[in-house]
Amino acid sequence: MTPLTFTDARETVISAVRTGRATPAIEEIPLQLAAGRVLAMDVAADRDTPALARSVRDGYAVRASDVPGELRVIGEVRAGERYAGVLHAGEAVEIMTGAPVPEGADAIVMVEHTSRANGHVRTDRPAEPQQFINPKGCEARAGEVVLRAGTRLDYAGLALLATFGKSVAQVYRKPAVAIVATGDEIVEVHETPAEFQIRNSNAWSLAEQVARAGGVPHILPVARDTAAHTREIVGEGLKADLLLLSGGVSAGKYDVVEEVLASFGAEFYFDRVLIQPGQPLVFGRAAGTFFFGLPGNPASTMVTFEIFARAALELLGGSDEPSLYMPWARLARPFKHRTGLTRFLPARLDADGGQVTPIQWHGSGDIPSLARANAYLVVDPERAEYPEGELIRVLLK
Ligand code: AMP
Numbered sequence: 149m150t151p152l153t154f155t156d157a158r159e160t161v162i163s164a165v166r167t168g169r170a171t172p173a174i175e176e177i178p179l180q181l182a183a184g185r186v187l188a189m190d191v192a193a194d195r196d197t198p199a200l201a202r203s204v205r206d207g208y209a210v211r212a213s214d215v216p217g218e219l220r221v222i223g224e225v226r227a228g229e230r231y232a233g234v235l236h237a238g239e240a241v242e243i244m245t246g247a248p249v250p251e252g253a254d255a256i257v258m259v260e261h262t263s264r265a266n267g268h269v270r271t272d273r274p275a276e277p278q279q280f281i282n283p284k285g286c287e288a289r290a291g292e293v294v295l296r297a298g299t300r301l302d303y304a305g306l307a308l309l310a311t312f313g314k315s316v317a318q319v320y321r322k323p324a325v326a327i328v329a330t331g332d333e334i335v336e337v338h339e340t341p342a343e344f345q346i347r348n349s350n351a352w353s354l355a356e357q358v359a360r361a362g363g364v365p366h367i368l369p370v371a372r373d374t375a376a377h378t379r380e381i382v383g384e385g386l387k388a389d390l391l392l393l394s395g396g397v398s399a400g401k402y403d404v405v406e407e408v409l410a411s412f413g414a415e416f417y418f419d420r421v422l423i424q425p426g427q428p429l430v431f432g433r434a435a436g437t438f439f440f441g442l443p444g445n446p447a448s449t450m451v452t453f454e455i456f457a458r459a460a461l462e463l464l465g466g467s468d469e470p471s472l473y474m475p476w477a478r479l480a481r482p483f484k485h486r487t488g489l490t491r492f493l494p495a496r497l498d499a500d501g502g503q504v505t506p507i508q509w510h511g512s513g514d515i516p517s518l519a520r521a522n523a524y525l526v527v528d529p530e531r532a533e534y535p536e537g538e539l540i541r542v543l544l545k
């Protein structure tokens with residue numbers, strides 16, 4: 149198969165999953181458990197919001213045409229009550245933020261711009277009609293859809309559910325994601341590896357990446373580098389909503405993952421992408437389940453999950469627009485690379501995200517360097533050199 153560019157591979161994943169996914173099942177959950185979940189319903193306002201015209205400042209409700217000038221204070225209105233009377237020309241009502249605007253008033257004068265004496269308030273400034281007033285229904289009209297199905301609920305989404313009285317929400321069931329590490333050299337974390345063995349770290353990074361992206365990780369036993377054993381574990385993994393394999397997708401004699409997937413009648417969309425880390429990268433579908441064969445080097449597994457598998461998982465979880473946020477930052481030192489591949493290199497972004505420094509590392513297996521990084525530099529495949537201070541894209545970790 150011809151290798152794809154980073155952009156083409158990402159588009160391939162998104163369009164294949166978007167068209168091939170089944171609608172996820174829906175479940176109803178209480179508001180307390182809704183954070184991070186993907187809405188399966190449109191949320192409509194249950195009333196005009198605000199329900200009455202509200203003041204957005206502490207100050208005085210007035211008629212705009214009465215100021216500048218001195219007005220008689222006829223009462224006060226606080227948040228949580230309504231002023232019973234009507235305001236006439238020459239009058240003001242003291243008002244607190246959030247309180248309903250009294251009938252007859254059409255502007256709020258900020259308390260900071262007033263002085264008060266003997267039951268009168270004075271302001272030297274003019275007022276625009278409607279200033280510091282949120283009219284009834286300006287945020288939402290009763291019945292208006294305020295958040296759409298497919299939105300992942302963040303803290304403001306929770307505030308919205310609470311505002312409109314939704315103590316339960318319909319959300320999409322989280323996709324189950326099978327995680328299969330492969331390799332004869334891999335032992336589990338509680339085991340003591342011989343010098344020629346390594347502990348299974350990919351299952352752990354992937355499980356966290358899956359959970360963060362809204363999936364439920366299921367770590368399966370390590371598949372050994374034989375077709376028979378890998379077939380057994382892959383058969384199990386294909387029962388999930390998404391299967392992630394790490395390792396076994398290079399051209400080595402014992403890299404059996406592709407042939408095993410083919411034996412399940414897999415359709416392959418690509419098996420090589422022009423990126424580093426992560427060139428040998430398999431994406432396809434077998435028995436109705438999408439799968440990724442991620443290269444086994446820890447950096448490759450981490451990066452290829454973030455830039456490809458996360459989008460697939462988000463779509464399977466009912467999200468509509470998988471995003472890959474890659475803001476710009478200034479390089480703290482000059483940078484060179486060989487063109488042809490989009491590179492994702494561990495880096496430290498400073499506290500305000502303005503400046504980025506590449507981290508010294510010893511290649512895709514260097515987990516201590518990866519753990520110190522908080523971002524990846526995203527290096528343009530067509531550009532060989534970046535001077536110090538140049539803007540470069542960054543993928544947050
Ligand atoms: P592979 O893609 O199978 O050729 O693996 C590439 C490298 O990644 C191997 O040298 C392994 O040391 C490493 N590796 C593979 N699987 C894992 C894993 N589950 N955890 C940590 N390192 C791994």
Ligand code: MG
Nearest residue numbers: 330331395396
């Ligand atoms: Mg291997």
